[in-house]
Amino acid sequence: MGTVGQGLAPDFPEAVLRDLGAGVFTVDMAGRITYANPCAERLLGRPLERMLGQDAHGLLHRRPDGGPIPRERCAMLAPLYGNRAAEEGSEEHFRRADGTVLPIIWAATPLLLSGRQAGMVVYFDDFSQHRGYADRMAAHTAALEALTARLNLLAEVSAVLMSTLETSARVRKLLRLLVPAMGDWAVVDLARKGPPGLERAVRSSTRPHRARWLERPLPPLPEKTRAAVTRVMNSDDPVRLTAKELLENPDAPLAGTHRKLFERLGGHSATVVSLRARRQSYGMLTVARAGESEPHTDAEIRLFLDIGRRLALALDNSRLYDEQRNVAETMQRQLLAPLPQVGRLRMAARYLPAQSAMEIGGDWYDAFLLSGGVLAVVIGDVVGHDLEAASHMAEVRNMLRALAWDHEEPPSVIMRRVDEAVTNTSDAPMATLVFARIEGREGGPWQLRWANAGHPPPLLVTHEGEARFLTAGHGPLIGMSATLNLGLNWPDAVEDLPPESVLLLYTDGLVESRTRPIDLGMAKLGHHASVLARRMAHRTVDEFCDELLTRIAPSGDDTALLALRLPEAGAGAPGDHRPPPPPQAPYSPAAPNRAAPGSRRQDARVRDTTRDPRQEG
CATH class of the missing domain: 3.60.40.10 (PPM-type phosphatase domain)
Structure with a gap:
């Protein structure tokens, strides 16, 4: 095994091998086992005395299903046959004493005594533990990537909702973020301010032309559907839908609003969340999956709930903005x-x-x-x-x-x-x-x-x-x-x-x-x-x-x-008979024409020109 270093106890190499947290065994030039440390005994379920003198390849080396491996295909034996370089791998298996196979991560290197090759040293460990760690690391990495993607999506949603006060622009930008990232199609149904009903915005990654045909105010809803929509809009709980449920049961609660979506756009499942903020209900957000994709996970549904709350807050801020602006403008115009x-x-x-x-x-x-x-x-x-x-x-x-x-x-x-x-x-x-x-x-x-x-x-x-x-x-x-x-x-x-x-x-x-x-x-x-x-x-x-x-x-x-x-x-x-300047059309400051936000040119032409027509000359 080599020369003991100066100042070290003679049994130092044995102590190292005994306490090493991995299996080690040695073989002679014929491939027979000459030594195994306690960790090798424990991993293989074999005491040392039953392994000494046994052919290591015949005793231990197996396929994943437990079948034998031809000796000429054994990579671990390479250092015995003139290849002095070390070998290693993670695709091999050893047979335990109870007949089960142990996936191993291993390395093999020639054993030199007095400058001459006397056999080979094999180092191995339970690869299932390493693989489990790698799998856990991969799972953690995937979870972290998914969380990062959700956080990035939320950041983009927040930026979109703050970028404009115009409701339809906000909704369309939001749908572009959700499709196809979170679903194959998505819908926002907003409650109308006038006659009761819903205004619909739709986006589909696979059937965009059909989606455009669906973008219109919904016809009056039956009483049962209207009650179901009201429950969804006033609830903080998500609703899971399946195409099978809606297509086979026309009387399902949301069939009146969502059945046509599945018929025209396809898909197998969808999640519906309310748009609700400060006790005000503004509508519903629906995101659907199609094809081979899985239904939405609980984490994705929590994300939709968060997005729904953010959109509702943006709509509520627009409402408060309009109310304050209308009050101020009305007050000011009444004074003009x-x-x-x-x-x-x-x-x-x-x-x-x-x-x-x-x-x-x-x-x-x-x-x-x-x-x-x-x-x-x-x-x-x-x-x-x-x-x-x-x-x-x-x-x-x-x-x-x-x-x-x-x-x-x-x-x-x-x-x-x-x-x-x-x-x-x-x-x-x-x-x-x-x-x-x-x-x-x-x-x-x-x-x-x-x-x-x-x-x-x-x-x-x-x-x-x-x-x-x-x-x-x-x-x-x-x-x-x-x-x-x-x-x-x-x-x-x-x-x-x-x-x-x-x-x-x-x-x-x-x-x-x-x-x-x-x-x-x-x-x-x-x-x-x-x-x-x-x-x-x-x-x-x-x-x-x-x-x-x-x-x-x-x-x-x-x-x-x-x-x-x-x-x-x-x-x-007195005595001047020239005609007066031409009369000009009167304007009312109390009910000005409203131009689109940001259209200052149009504002300048229609707002608050005030004249008293009774005083026209």
Whole structure:
């Protein structure tokens, strides 16, 4: 067995072999067993004394079924026949004393004594233990991969559900994730808001044309089916369906909604989960399997339940978003009164809500006749972007109207009164606004007298296209001077309004965005207003506003715009027989046409042009 190392006990090699956790035996040059360690005895169920002198190949080596193996095909004997290299493998079997076979992992190497080959050493172990470990590792790896795939799918689902507020787009993107990854076809049935019923979206990996034909509102359901659908939609438990059950039993609870799906799209089984969040039921999600695939596992069904809850939460958020937006928009539009028409002056206004529900609220415009017959115009913006800001805007607007009507005073004095009233009687935060009087008699000349409380300056555009911002009259924001006891004031400013010029009052949403500073936005506004004043001199002021908004395309914040066009010199004066400007179609702010989300061009043309048809000249 070799020379004992210096300092080691003589029985050291024997102790190592005895305590080794694997079987070892040696054979001589004829293949007879000369030694076996205790682990080999235990694995083979054979005591050493019954193995000594036995032919190792004949005694032990077997096929998996226990049959003998020809000696010339024995790979383990190779080191005995001139091949001095070690051999190893994991596809062999040893026969135990009880007749059973033991799958082994093994290695064999020549045994050298005094420099000459004296036989062979065979090392072996129970391969079933190694194989079991490998199988367990493979199972764990597969489970980890499946979990990772589910987590990735959930991440993709969450991204899809957050990518848009439009329900049909969300549903279609979700179905593309589920098919074919989790099933051969999938369906989302959403409860309609109007007459009771279901709107259906379908996706199939094998029969896409048939799936498109199934995408339509479902006809009225029988009472039994309607009750079954209601139970599913109001339950947190999944429902397993089989094609056999539905096709053989037309009276099955969900046959009225799912039988046609199996008939047209095929498949053998499906899982149905509810779309339910915050005690609101929105519909059902169905995922089906076809062909040789297995029915959904419990883990997959738990995944569908999670996806159903996520979709329901997204739909519920859309509902809350729409409710808040509708309340804010309705409130704001009710405050946007019709514009009066004074003689041959012509006005138009536009209001574009913000793209986000949380950014609705503070912007407003106003125009009204004062007690002395002078026209007052206002543009303003209360700090904040929510429903509360819209409420505060109503307070400031009404205070300004009342004070301006009751006191025939310069705009600077009205500003001071509004500032004190807001500070002492209201919870409204600070606000910016321009309050102006259009002074003059019929036929002209006309003057603009105004004060500005921290608001973007008015823009005056002449008939020839000269555009100029009116930067005079600036003072502090409303709610700042009185609150801080600053003693600030608002100077009055006066400007002549040339005949046929256009005066524009606007909020910062028109000229400022997250990607563009306000100075660049104001330069863009001045340029386009100048071009349009020349090109559209004989068009209505409504058309002027529409084209201006189309060119600027404001986005992000809400936007208010008030435009006033002066008549020709002498128009409407005693003895003037020229016809008045053409009447323009009235619009109602209470029931605007709703454009598709993100369609700012269409919004600019249909929203909140307010005119009083009774005042048309």
